[in-house]
Amino acid sequence: GAVVSQHPSWVICKSGTSVKIECRSLDFQATTMFWYRQFPKQSLMLMATSNEGSKATYEQGVEKDKFLINHASLTLSTLTVTSAHPEDSSFYICSARVGGPGQANYEQYFGPGTRLTVT
C-alpha cells in the first residue's frame, strides 16, 4: 500500500510560537492531501483540503490565518499552526489521495499523526 509520513511525530511548543508539520507521500504523487485533527476518544475532524499548486480549502469554523497550509509539490504538504495556544493541542493527521480528481476509484492513506502540545 501507499506510504504517507509525517514529521515531527510529536512536538511541544510554548504558547505564542508557530509550529510546522510536514506530510509527505513517499511512494506516490498526491495532487490532493487532507489535514485532520483528532481529540481523545473522538473521530477525525477534517480541517482542510490541500491541492497542489492552489490554495487550500478550509472547512467551516477552521481559521485559515491560524492554520496555514502549503502544498508546494506533489509529495509534500505542510500545516503551520501560527501563534499556538493550549487549545490547539491535539493530534494532527494528514492523508493523501491516490488517484486523481477525475478518477472514479481511489484510495486515501493516512500518515502516522503528529501530537502537538502547547504549554
Place this chain on the structure above:
Amino acid sequence: EDQVTQSPEALRLQEGESSSLNCSYTVSGLRGLFWYRQDPGKGPEFLFTLYSAGEEKEKERLKATLTKKESFLHITAPKPEDSATYLCAVQGGYNQGGKLIFGQGTELSVKP
C-alpha cells in the same frame, strides 16, 4: 446532510468469537465507503474501499460488505491483535473534492 453512524460504540469479544460492526450512512451519490483501523496514538490504517451495493472484500479475518444503506465489517475468529478502533467513512457527491465523512468509530477489544 451526509452522515455516518457506527454501532456499537464499543465491542468486547472473546478470542475466536466472531461478530460484525455496522456502519449506516446517508449520502448523496456515494462514491466510496472506506474502512480503517486505528490503534491508539497512530494514524488510521487503510483496510478496504467499497464502491457499489453488493460488493464484498476480504483481508485475513476481516470481510467488508456494502448495501445501499449500510456496510458491515465481519470479524471471523478474532485474535487479541485485532483490538483497535475501526472507522468507517464515506465520500459522497461529485463536488466534494474527495472529502471523507467519518463515523465515530467502534472500539473493539478482543480478550484471550
